[in-house]
Amino acid sequence: TAWAPPAQPMTFPAAFVFGAATSAFQVEGSTTADGRGPSIWDTFAAVPGHIAGGATGDPAADHYRRWEQDLDLMSDLGLRSYRFSVAWPRIQPTGSGPVNQPGVDFYRRLVEGLGERGIAPAITLYHWDLPQPLQDVGGWAVRDTAERFVDYAGIMFDALGDADATWLTINEPKTTASVGYGTPYHAPGVADVQQQVAAVHHQLLGHGLAVRRFRESGALGGIGIALNLLPVYPAGMGAEAPTTRADAVENRLYLDPVLLGTYPDDAIGEKAGQVHADPAAFQALVQAGDLDTISEPLDVLAVQYYGVAGIDRTGNVVTIAPQSDAEWQQVRPEGLYDVLTRLTRDYPDAPPLVVTENGIPDPTAAGTTQDDERTEFLRAHFQQAARAIQDGVDLRAYYVWSLLDNFEWAEGLTQRWGLVHVDFDTQERTPKASALWYRDVIAAGAVPPAG
Numbered sequence: 396t397a398w399a400p401p402a403q404p405m406t407f408p409a410a411f412v413f414g415a416a417t418s419a420f421q422v423e424g425s426t427t428a429d430g431r432g433p434s435i436w437d438t439f440a441a442v443p444g445h446i447a448g449g450a451t452g453d454p455a456a457d458h459y460r461r462w463e464q465d466l467d468l469m470s471d472l473g474l475r476s477y478r479f480s481v482a483w484p485r486i487q488p489t490g491s492g493p494v495n496q497p498g499v500d501f502y503r504r505l506v507e508g509l510g511e512r513g514i515a516p517a518i519t520l521y522h523w524d525l526p527q528p529l530q531d532v533g534g535w536a537v538r539d540t541a542e543r544f545v546d547y548a549g550i551m552f553d554a555l556g557d558a559d560a561t562w563l564t565i566n567e568p569k570t571t572a573s574v575g576y577g578t579p580y581h582a583p584g585v586a587d588v589q590q591q592v593a594a595v596h597h598q599l600l601g602h603g604l605a606v607r608r609f610r611e612s613g614a615l616g617g618i619g620i621a622l623n624l625l626p627v628y629p630a631g632m633g634a635e636a637p638t639t640r641a642d643a644v645e646n647r648l649y650l651d652p653v654l655l656g657t658y659p660d661d662a663i664g665e666k667a668g669q670v671h672a673d674p675a676a677f678q679a680l681v682q683a684g685d686l687d688t689i690s691e692p693l694d695v696l697a698v699q700y701y702g703v704a705g706i707d708r709t710g711n712v713v714t715i716a717p718q719s720d721a722e723w724q725q726v727r728p729e730g731l732y733d734v735l736t737r738l739t740r741d742y743p744d745a746p747p748l749v750v751t752e753n754g755i756p757d758p759t760a761a762g763t764t765q766d767d768e769r770t771e772f773l774r775a776h777f778q779q780a781a782r783a784i785q786d787g788v789d790l791r792a793y794y795v796w797s798l799l800d801n802f803e804w805a806e807g808l809t810q811r812w813g814l815v816h817v818d819f820d821t822q823e824r825t826p827k828a829s830a831l832w833y834r835d836v837i838a839a840g841a842v843p844p845a846g
């Protein structure tokens with residue numbers, strides 16, 4: 396029988412961290428300020444037809460200039476933590492070489508401002524804005540980018556190592572590989588399956604090298620990686636559907652190397668990620684010692700959960716749950732419980748878990764501040780998180796995506812994920828109803844029942 400939420404509020408542990416997240420390219424704007432170099436998303440967004448409405452990363456939500464106001468907004472909501480990402484092209488404008496100090500100073504001010512407000516920083520090092528010069532020599536399809544990444548990571552550990560932050564190395568290596576390298580829809584848009592699988596390995600290698608560098612640096616806090624996981628279910632009544640292969644492609648290709656030090660043997664090959672990749676060519680990329688590096692012990696495993704997929708008898712993805720206004724998102728709150736309990740069951744040595752993204756877009760491009768669908772979505776998902784904790788899952792934190800309406804990649808400014816509405820003409824911020832609901836949840840440390 397299906398689980399039903401209790402009629403009383405569900406209480407979280409006292410130390411539970413309620414947060415909200417953004418990423419640099421999606422909110423900052425000011426893409427040429429203070430010595431910032433171009434990223435692959437600047438290049439990609441400049442091409443007509445790539446981004447809905449022709450939006451670019453400038454001004455996005457103008458957060459680079461409005462950061463102080465945004466910190467006050469976080470205070471007003473009572474956020475216990477804020478997850479943001481560092482724009483690598485602000486730190487090293489060409490992706491290697493000397494530090495661009497004004498770029499570092501921006502994040503220093505941000506972290507100090509968080510500290511003054513008692514808000515814990517969670518810092519993602521790579522949320523898709525690769526310095527363009529590194530793409531010009533192959534990007535994540537080449538091994539050297541992993542080495543460049545660890546140099547950059549080391550700069551940030553030295554600069555902000557006293558912040559006692561939760562660090563995330565790479566945001567969604569699956570999305571970068573499969574959409575950025577495997578399709579034309581995200582930067583760099585190369586649409587090449589061998590580059591796609593190379594990007595998987597080189598991102599994971601960069602992750603592992605950065606974890607090692609973190610330990611050597613003596614930085615305070617902890618480190619992990621942010622993986623978008625997708626529970627897959629057989630579609631149809633009593634159908635025997637081949638979900639194993641889809642689970643390998645969507646989940647185990649990332650979880651197994653990071654947590655177990657092995658690649659699954661059923662993730663790459665015919666139909667992997669809907670394209671044909673050569674498993675032998677992939678194996679040739681994996682050098683002695685790489686899997687030891689990739690499986691360096693972590694302090695947290697960060698899960699990004701948006702929904703589920705159904706798998707039909709032929710192994711194809713089909714719709715089994717209500718869709719949001721994002722056509723890829725099938726909403727099923729129980730999937731969060733399933734993914735969290737599955738990690739605890741299948742990866743017993745996994746570190747504590749945090750949810751670093753979960754959310755839903757407004758139902759229309761114009762957006763709304765009376766976003767009752769978002770409130771009900773968040774309520775149902777927080778209930779499943781509380782249920783997982785009650786059932787023994789060591790879940791420490793939960794970040795809503797996103798704090799602000801922002802630049803939603805190929806959707807530009809036409810898909811609004813914020814707790815806070817942004818008027819992109821005036822940059823005025825207005826908390827939506829969901830933000831006020833979340834403020835009350837945080838204050839109570841508990842999620843109330845519906846109604």
Ligand code: GBH
Nearest residue numbers: 418566567570574580623701723796803812
């Ligand atoms: C997250 O990805 C991102 O980390 C975040 O930056 C983003 O704003 C947020 O979700 C909302 O989208 O182009 O049809 O192939 C979520 C996982 C994986 C969802 C890639 C969109 C592309 C679908 N994403 N997927 S498609």
